[in-house]
Amino acid sequence: MPLRHDIRRGALLMLGATALFTVMSAIIKGVSPEIHFIETMFFRSAFALPVMVVIAARGRDWGLLRTKRFPQHIVRAFTGTMAQGCSFYALTVLPLAEQTALTYTTPLFVTLLSIPFLGEKVGIHRWSAVLVGFGGILVIALGEGAFQSGAMPDRTMAIGMVVAVIQGVWSAMTTLLVRSLSATESSATIVLWQSLLMTAFSLVALPFVWTTPSLWQFCLLVLVGLIGGVAQVMLTEAYASAQVSALGPYSYTSILWSVAIGWIVFSDAPGWSTVAGAALIVVSGLYILHRELVRSRQRRSS
Template sequence: MPLRHDIRRGALLMLGATALFTIMSAIIKGVSDSIHFIEVMFFRSAFALPVMLFIAARGRDWGLLRTRRFPAHVVRAFTGTMAQGCSFYALTVLPLAEQTALTYTTPLFVTLLSIPFLGERVGIHRWSAVLLGFAGIMVIALGEGAFQGGSLPDRVVAIGMAVAVAQGVWSAMTTLLVRSLSATESSATIVLWQSLLMTAFTLAALPFFWTTPSPLEWLLLILVGLVGGVAQVMLTEAYASAQVSALGPYSYTSILWSVAIGWVVFSDAPGLSTLAGAALIVASGLYILHRELVRARQRRGG
């Protein structure tokens, strides 16, 4: 059993998970010219499954598949598939750092969707943070060079940005569903059903988008699944080791990884607008996290 409230262990696992997820994104971007992103999604889910099944077999805990909330797992897997599809498509048309920055919009949409879905009241502080985050999105979208100098038409890049933001909406819905499932299901059960169902969903679409990979592409696609699976396990272990509120800031290190990898591997030097917009989005996410901590202390005190 992992140690509870071990911030050092949780932070190291979170840092490792964000690094691996960024490496996975870089691999996806690398194969995107010849392999359709739907096909990549299948490999991401299918080759993550052995990692999940190995963990279940190692613990001899096949009861992880037992659930009384199968329909909720299906809905959660559907929203997760949509989020992943938006993310992978955005990687095909946007620089790595830009795509990563726009994925940070998830906390903004979690805040907005918690109003109709959870009946939460959002005060002036969190509304201000949401507006700050959306200002960051506009800085990235409208900043100098956002639609200039690339090899793709402006319209395609604009669609890529819109899809990247849509990923934040689908991820926010997934987050709220996971919150609901976590009341009765373990993290391992949620992740295992996620992998199984997302593999099934993408397998159904695979015949329409299949391109036979080259030997190198086979290797890279398998790596996408294995690296993603290991990163998912590390992320789950991180949250089992320390409180989410303590680990939130560490998740933003992926912008550093994406800037470095994008610059070195793809020669995509981020513009000032991307860096400034990312800073605003990260600041809004951290402030929302701060307000969550304040509200939690108030509930305990009340």
């Protein structure tokens, strides 16, 4: 495993992972008019498995499935499935840049949920950052007119934004569960069980939403899984190479990718409210990372 001080390697892997995840989101959005988002979820999880099998084969580590914490893996996969479902649904009704910006709410909810789940004390600095982040959500929502009374498209956008924010709650739960699991489980084991169980969860609902894809759509859906699997591995390796606080700024580059792809592919130019709201959410997330680093240093010094 690479040393945890190779910031250059971690940054490059993080940049690559965020770019791939954004491309994956663009493909999901592209097929969403014909393919139900739950069907896309199945392909995303199922075709990420070959990537994990290749990694296990290269490392000759066939004991990756061994675990003494199977119930926790089930809970983690459930919260991950809910987060992914919210994210994929939001992609069907929101512009790519707005959906990406709203996924940045995860650090805000991690801070809030760490109080009841981890018993952490949140000081005025992090509370202020959380409030600024939620202010960014309001700027995006109200600036785009999602909650103005009137036509159905406004209500559809409002639902999409609410679902995108709920995705942040489920992702925060997943993050806290991964923190707990990582104390005894390798990252490869966590990701492999995630792919297996999320595939099983989406398979249960698949018969109710199945639409037989064309050959081109099938290739795109397989590509979603393969890209997602590679990006997940790159993300895991990035966090194995450098500290989260050092990589935080690079993870937010996905907003640049989403704006560019959304503009070029979907002709969705972001409005001022999306740019301003995303800036507030990003700043709040970075400040939360900064405060976590400060608190970590204080704990070590004491």
